[in-house]
Amino acid sequence: MSAAARKLCMLGDFGVGKTSLVSRFVRSTFSEKYLTTVGVKVDSKEIALPGRAPCKLVIWDIAGRSHLDALNMTYLRGASALLLVADGTRERSLHSALNLLMQSRSLLPDAVVVVAVNKIDLVEQWEVAPTALVELRRTLPVFETSARTGEGVEAAFAEIATRLAA
């Protein structure tokens, strides 16, 4: 049975680890080197869901921005889900992620949204307070992730797949 393909866009400020999360999820690799993304890189991975048909996530890794411009809007069209990515060591990046969500809502009012606060392996340097995530969890599913160690990565994507299948 072929998996239903759904478009997922990675959204977040630059340098938060969107590309690294995709690499970890799709290829189980991680690079310490920061290389900015220009435009978009599309990957896909099939996720098995217990008791359901598998789900194929077509992941659009979009160049990092703190706000959405016309180009980003072009990339977002047709997306069923958004993985908002923030960097725990930069509190501002969490604000950017939420700002991007608000801007994207006009185009994607029904998209499944999950938040990944990345770099949990650097928790000693985190600026994002635990209480901030307590609040955020009241409205959105939040995962602390680490593209470096893989912590929370699979769970975040699986959450999206599960919600898409629901």
Next chain:
Amino acid sequence: MSMLDFSAIPARVETYLRELFWQRVHPLLLSFDGGWHLRDIHGDAAHYGIDSSNPTQGTQLLRDLFIGLPLDEPQDVPFVELDNGRSAHLHLIPDGDAFHVLLLDAETERDRRRVQQQLGHEEALASQAKTKAIGQLKQIRSELERQHARLEEAHALKNALIATLSHEFRTPLTSIFGYLQLIDRRAKDEPTIREALHAVRRNATYLFTLAENLLEYGRSGSAAPLLNPTPVDLTALARDLEAMFRPLAEEKGLAFQVTLKLDDATEPVFDEVRLRQILLNLLSNAVRYTRHGEVSAELIWRGQTFSADITDTGIGIAAAHRDSVFMAFNRGGHAGSKGAGLGLSIVKRVVEQMRGTLTFDSEIGRGSSFRVAVPLAKERIGTHAAVALAPRFWLQGRNVLVADDDVDIANLLQALLGDLGFRVRVVPDAQSAVLEAMAGRPDVLLIDVELSGLSGNAAVYKLRSRGYKGRIVTLSATATSEAREAALRAGADHYLTKPLNVEQFVHVIQQAASASWDGRSDEPDDA
């Protein structure tokens, strides 16, 4: 300037333009029917990593790219990174029931943008790192200030040690005075022994005063010294002063007199140690700086005020030194004086602490008269209750979850906590700690920071970010303030370092368990 009229372009130029376009843009056109079946392919497929002999596989990406988009409308998706790493602009062009996908090379433009963007982002990240570094420098500065405060605290501790030691002098010296009197009475006919005894008494008195002064000096680090008022037997006090100073005065050929008037029926309540300190210092000075004549102390308890007039016919204090006589380490007060110069400064401070007054009259060559008046202490202060450690029965049946991957440490912690009456459960990693803590809600979570895999701090953060309200104690081998702050910032309530100080450990665990018991109203909010 008019638009370029393509029909007017010479054939040679048109050919040139076409070649240029093909070389630079590498157009690839794929034509599909409405069901994504490839009908035709034109152009450099290999340039985009598409195998012309098996193009269906290569075109899967294109299908993925247009998921969710209508195929009967033109689409333009710029800068798409393809499987072979090249960047292309993708255009979907509807054509009746079918459509075409046109790929145009964007590699050069992507590379140029990437360089600019990379520089911009790295600069922005560096700027943020710089801002953070400045913040950290500020933290370091405040840490230095804290260290300064700690040094002051250490200084205070040192003073407290001096105070304690000097306090300890008092008991044996009191005993020495008692036995000196006993021996003195029995050695009346032995002039040599009497002389020796006087020398011992003189020096013991001096040592006693010195010890008392040291005691007070030790207290000087304390911003708000505590008084310990107790009922004072003024008659005994007068008798002690008499016993202590009469022999010294008589040895110098001075008349000596201590009188006491008790005109108030109220029980006198004072900090006796301080009161003795005042009188000892004043009498010690009076005897020391008087060569001829007399020294007297007139003690009065009247109108709920204790007053003492210490008068001598000594060398006196020059008018020029009136202001400096109460300053510490001042020796200019009395002409030709010896000693540490602490006595009068201590007297002044102690009198002020007791909310009393200190005045004096003096004339060079004729003597001095110091007058002290101290009001009744308003309230008795009992012993200062130390913070009592909670009895162990409080802890019976409380739960502690220990997360440590070192079996020896885990066993040690289990044994210690078991002795305290806790029920202990041990898990070997942070992930289990998070799950167990959320499910089991222990009274205290004791977690090692340096766990392999997910760190203890990350586990604490994950718990707190899920609304976990239980008490958390972290244990770390890193004894730096930065590490401590990071742990507390992640959400720990206490930070202990290895090697374990057992007393501190017990104290912290008991504290955490008690707090946990008190603050159970807020249940964790699971995500």
